[in-house]
Structures are given as structure tokens and as C-alpha cells.
Amino acid sequence: MENDKIEYERINKFIATHGKIARRTVDEYILQGRINVNGITITEPGTKIIPSKDKVYVDGELIKTDNKKVYIILNKPEGVTSSVSDEKRRKTVVDMIKIKERIFPIGRLDYNTTGLILLTNDGDFANKLMHPKFNVVKTYKVKLSRPLEEKHKIKLINGINIDGSKTSKCQIIFPKRHDFSLVSITIHEGRNHQIKNMFEHFGYFVRDLHRSEYGGLTLKGLNPREWRYLTAVEINLLVKNK
Numbered sequence: 585m586e587n588d589k590i591e592y593e594r595i596n597k598f599i600a601t602h603g604k605i606a607r608r609t610v611d612e613y614i615l616q617g618r619i620n621v622n623g624i625t626i627t628e629p630g631t632k633i634i635p636s637k638d639k640v641y642v643d644g645e646l647i648k649t650d651n652k653k654v655y656i657i658l659n660k661p662e663g664v665t666s667s668v669s670d671e672k673r674r675k676t677v678v679d680m681i682k683i684k685e686r687i688f689p690i691g692r693l694d695y696n697t698t699g700l701i702l703l704t705n706d707g708d709f710a711n712k713l714m715h716p717k718f719n720v721v722k723t724y725k726v727k728l729s730r731p732l733e734e735k736h737k738i739k740l741i742n743g744i745n746i747d748g749s750k751t752s753k754c755q756i757i758f759p760k761r762h763d764f765s766l767v768s769i770t771i772h773e774g775r776n777h778q779i780k781n782m783f784e785h786f787g788y789f790v791r792d793l794h795r796s797e798y799g800g801l802t803l804k805g806l807n808p809r810e811w812r813y814l815t816a817v818e819i820n821l822l823v824k825n826k
Contacts, residue, residue, distance in 0.1 A: 590634055591634065591636070592632040592633065592634060593632060593633060593634075593635050594630065594631070595610075595614070595619065595621065595632065595633050595640065596610040596614065596629055597708065598633060598647070599707065600710075600711055601706070602647050602648065603705075605642065605688075606707050606714060607707060607708065607711040608711060608714075608715075609707075610629075610707070611629040614627060614628070614629050614631070615627065615629070618643050619640070619641070620640070620641040620642075620644070621638050621639065621640050621641075622638055652685060652705075653705060653709075654683065654687060654703075654705055654706075654813065655702070655703075655704050655706065655709070655813065655818075656681060656702065656703040656704065656811055656812070657700065657701075657702055657801060657806070657811060657813075657818075658677055658680065658681065658700075658701050658703060658806075658810075658811040659699065659700065659803050659807060659808050659809065659810050659811070660693055660697075660699060660700070660701045660808075661808040662695075662696050662698050663675070663695065663696065664679075664695070665677070666689045666692040667689065667692075668688050668689075674695075677689050677701060677703060680809060680811065681703065681811055685705050687704060688703065688710070689701055689702070689703050690702040690703065690704060690710045691713070691714055691774060693795060696793075697793045698792075698795075699724075699725075699795030699796055700795045700798045700801065701795070701798075702798065702801075702814075702822075703811075709819075709822075709823065712823060713799065713823075714774070716774065719772040719773075720772070720774070720798065720799045721771075721772055721797070721798075721799060722770070722772075722774070722795060722797065722798050722799075723768060723769070723770040723795070723796050723797035723798075724768070724771075724779050724793060724794060724795050724796065725759065725766070725767070725768050725792075725793075725794045725796050726766070726767045726768070726769060726779060726783065726790055726792070726793055727766055727767075727790070727792035727793075728765045728766075728767060728783060728788045728790065728791065729788055729790075729791055731763075731764035731765045732756075732758075732764050732765065732767055732783075732788065733786075736786045736788075737756050739786075740756060740769075740782055740783075740786075741753060741754055741755065741756055744782065744785055746775075746778075746781050746782065746785060747781075751771075751775075751778070752771070752773050754769055754770060754771045755770040756770075768796070769782075770797075779793060780793070799822045800822070801818060801821070801822070
């Protein structure tokens with residue numbers, strides 16, 4: 585009798601798909617010796633497993649394959665951390681969403697930055713959105729300490745050198761005709777504190793920072809602290825061409 589073909593899968597993809605960890609983070613955990621398969625600690629990111637047979641553990645917790653995938657959009661308020669837990673015991677974005685599934689934020693917004701943030705339990709989905717090569721479009725509304733000068737606007741649009749690396753081209757508009765201290769900026773990158781660093785490069789202080797759009801999604805209908813599940817159409821919009 586012909587044997588059934590055995591289906592193998594890379595362990596980092598398996599955990600990202602069924603766990604609550606992005607694939608790049610899984611690779612870090614593997615190198616740290618935090619991943620266990622059938623009682624054996626795995627140290628090679630390229631390790632393959634048999635999903636239907638092998639038992640995979642992360643920090644001693646079994647990765648289950650029957651997780652319901654959830655995708656959430658939240659209007660993050662000020663004074664909340666973009667993390668699963670916080671060592672200072674500050675309120676997190678996960679604390680704000682009372683569901684049974686274990687979720688994590690896709691990317692980060694600073695503690696006092698407000699606006700659109702996504703959460704999920706689908707690590708593979710999160711990895712696609714966070715990976716630099718996918719250039720997910722993000723728009724921020726920025727309140728500056730003083731009006732933005734035209735010469736600085738032009739330089740920012742064309743890219744400037746920050747920490748030895750040039751930023752990609754961006755879009756900048758003024759939402760209010762006569763208020764040049766209120767700026768809307770659209771970028772395709774995701775460096776740490778990028779918006780603040782770009783304006784501070786020319787001596788502007790960012791008083792308020794709000795993410796209004798992410799990958800084509802907006803916060804329409806969501807007040808601060810409110811959240812909802814993404815629709816199938818919105819999920820497809822995010823992963824299109826990814």
C-alpha cells in the first residue's frame with residue numbers, strides 16, 4: 585500500500601501562523617533556546633516539523649493549531665503602551681480589548697502617540713505587514729511647535745539623512761490652509777520614532793502625533809478607545825500584493 589506523503593513545514597512559519605508571535609521574533613526565540621519540539625530544544629531557525637504530528641512549545645506553552653484568527657483595528661488613546669504587557673504595569677492596547685483570543689499589536693505607536701493600530705493573533709499576517717520590503721503606507725497628523733518652512737518641507741519630501749541612512753520620499757500636506765504648524769505626512773517606512781526624528785532634524789518639536797491611516801484603512805466611525813474586527817475586504821486590502 586502506498587504511504588501517505590508527509591507534509592513538512594518550517595517551524596518559524598508554523599509558530600507565526602498558529603501562535604501570537606511574528607516570524608522574525610520566532611527566529612530570535614529559536615536562537616535563544618526558547619522553542620521546544622517533542623521535548624527537544626530547537627536552535628536552528630530552518631528546522632522543519634510535521635504539523636500533524638509534532639508538539640511545539642514556546643516557553644513551555646503548547647502551540648495549538650485550532651486558533652480562531654482575529655484581526656482588530658483600535659483607535660489608540662494617549663497614555664497606553666503598544667505591547668502585550670508592560671514592566672511598569674501601565675495599561676496596554678491588549679488590555680483594552682476584552683476577547684478570549686490572545687492577541688498582540690502589529691508594530692508600535694509611542695506611549696503618547698494616538699491613532700490607528702492593528703492587533704491580531706496571526707503571526708504570519710503581522711510579519712507581512714511589518715516587513716520593510718512591503719512598504720505599507722502610513723499617514724500621520726502632526727502638530728509642530730512652529731510653522732513648517734517651505735525649504736524644510738521640500739527637503740523632508742525628498743528624504744534626509746538620519747543616523748547615517750536616508751529616509752525614503754514622503755508626502756506632506758497642510759490639512760488647514762492657514763495653519764502651517766499642522767502637517768499630514770505619509771511615509772512608507774517604519775523606523776523607530778521616525779516622524780519625530782525627521783522634524784527634530786530641522787529643530788521642530790512634535791507636540792502631538794496621531795496615526796490616521798494604515799495600509800488604506802482609516803479610523804472612520806471609531807472614537808478614541810473604540811475598536812472593531814476588520815472585515816474580509818479590509819484584510820484582503822492589507823495583504824494585497826504582499
